[in-house]
Amino acid sequence: MFKSILRNTSFGLGYLLLCLFLGEMHPFSLLPMYDSFPNWAYAFYVSDKQDNLLPNNKHFTIPAMDLAHNYYTICEDQKINTGYERETKEELNKAGEIMLEKLLAKRANTLTADTIQLHRICYSLEGDSVIAHNTIMYERAIGK
Amino acid sequence: MKEQSANNRDKQTTEPYWVCLKLSVVFIWIPVMLIMISQSVACPYPVGICKLISFSPLYSAVGKIFLYAALLVSCIFYLLEKRMVLATLSLFVLSCIIISYHESNGFFFRAASLSAVLGAQFFAYAIHYFKPQFDVNKFRIHFGVQIIAASYTLAAIAKLKATGMGWADEGGLFSIQVMKNYSYLYYDTGSSSFLEHGTEIARSFIEHKELVKILLTGALLLELFCFAAVINNKLRVVYGFALLAMHIGIDMAMGIGVGIISKPMVVFFINPVYYICLLGRKIYSKFLAARVTP
Structure with missing residues (x-):
């Protein structure tokens, strides 16, 4: 179960972490829309x-x-x-x-x-x- | 139950499902690229890849011919499922160049996910090229679904990082954003009815702060837990409709339209073109085909 969830989410989680690390550098973005x-x-x-x-x-x-x-x-x-x-x-x-x-x-x-x-x-x-x-x-x- | 789940999974790895998804991607992607190329005049504020390489020659009269030709050839190869590693790489690189160049003009379409889903497809085909047992039929779609889920989660993280848990409490101040967005519509069209409509909505936002708080909390939770959509196919479709409802609600309340971010979500989470085709085929076989048969 855990392995299956990890396999189904690891690519997206990798992208998410890269976005958090790199910030606004297309195709990565923090998407700060209406954040405040x-x-x-x-x-x-x-x-x-x-x-x-x-x-x-x-x-x-x-x-x-x-x-x-x-x-x-x-x-x-x-x-x-x-x-x-x-x-x-x-x-x-x-x-x-x-x-x-x-x-x-x-x-x-x-x-x-x-x-x-x-x-x-x-x-x-x-x-x-x-x-x-x-x-x-x-x-x-x-x-x- | 297991059988039903397998059927669902099979449906999403079939050729018609994939063809409809590709058609939708191209249908969304091409107009955005053409608008961006037409709006980009120079590269005064370089961002992203434009900081490293100058793409100005591509935007000269001759360069644009090459750019349009590259867009066309890549799309044809992509739709015909020919040389997919190269086709998806080409689409991904072109998307990154055109969007980064556009952003370098000081415009923000928030189109990161548009390039990223193409990059995800390239990634799936590249893995399959080196590792033929890799289930490319599943992951050329599923990687894209994960990118969209990550984008929504990022949007929620940005809100929590900037404003904290109290983000949804700011319903009153939300009315300012409503006025701003409706004034954009007025400045674009010259129709003062947009201003009147915006004023009405802004007033109701101020009067119904508690309701706005509930709606904003719902939207924030939906974005934050978007990864739930990648675990199960049925949940993904339900999530797709919930997010679509959120975007339509934002469009109606704030007048900012169903933005670019939502379009790849609709394609990857719901793939409406596939279901429209299925419905069309059913209607044809039930009513029209019967009439044609003697």
């Missing part, structure tokens, strides 16, 4: 100068969720501490510039705005309400 719930969460969107939303599906090839992942990678690379809106204006500006550059590299022809803005929304829980705080990270004029 801090009292903040960021989301990012692009708008024109009048704050009219420019939907990602219509104008860009990068979805909003990937844009957020991109933000954390840039911040890690730039040694910027993230969370609880502790990032400085300059840090947000720098990260926003890189994010917009990537976004515009693969934009659709539908984008007609002269100037676009990248916004960060910070959600947090205050009492029993979810509060959203909007910050303009970066703004730039775009050629048509």
Whole structure:
């Protein structure tokens, strides 16, 4: 019985141990999805100068969720501490510039705005309400 | 009882079961690879294998032709069951390169299990190559099942490591994640109904903390004890449906869709294409074949 269980699980257990040992090195991963719930969460969107939303599906090839992942990678690379809106204006500006550059590299022809803005929304829980705080990270004029 | 168990085991080592599983794997894997290749522009934040080797030439105009050709040829060999050691190795290596390169662009699809199950199949065929008495018909599937089980267990370990036993108590703060995910849908589509729906769900998460705690505890236990699914075939299918229900629940509550992690799980734990084919054949033989026969 024990031998059979061991034979049926040893390959998976080996993979599990390698993941714990190697961490994030594809095809190994610790899968840290929703492993903690801090009292903040960021989301990012692009708008024109009048704050009219420019939907990602219509104008860009990068979805909003990937844009957020991109933000954390840039911040890690730039040694910027993230969370609880502790990032400085300059840090947000720098990260926003890189994010917009990537976004515009693969934009659709539908984008007609002269100037676009990248916004960060910070959600947090205050009492029993979810509060959203909007910050303009970066703004730039775009050629048509 | 023993006979029934043996029948169950036999069903999962038959050629039709394996062909349906392979078709499902390719059907899931190819679109993910194509999306990742199209989204990768350079390698600004190298991770994994991209830290060691530059794969940028593969992403040039000529390189992409080679990449697409390699994907196509590997898939054809894999589906036709030709030179399986090489075919599975090729699929595994291509998967690792494409996903690592994509991650090196700052995107995270959480697709580790997608490459790992191909690596598991390569492993099974490689052992069989050197040791012909090795039961490759069983382990080319069973190794993959173990990889999926390990992935879910890892996800549970990550939660316990980061937050401890109190992970399920954070139902209120979960509402922030709900708002974030529904705002992604709003930013992608421009449809404000997603924001309204997200606000409603977030509010009910705050109002029903105890229910959320029970659901989160259930999800955590399901993930933590996922290795139970590899011990018994029936339990694996039951576990597959339970995990699928969990993913659908997460999709409905959090609006993040049934992610990549769940797709190989459905294929390896349930293999729905096989059962759909069986059902189709039964319907055909019962109704249509009878009509055709004079």
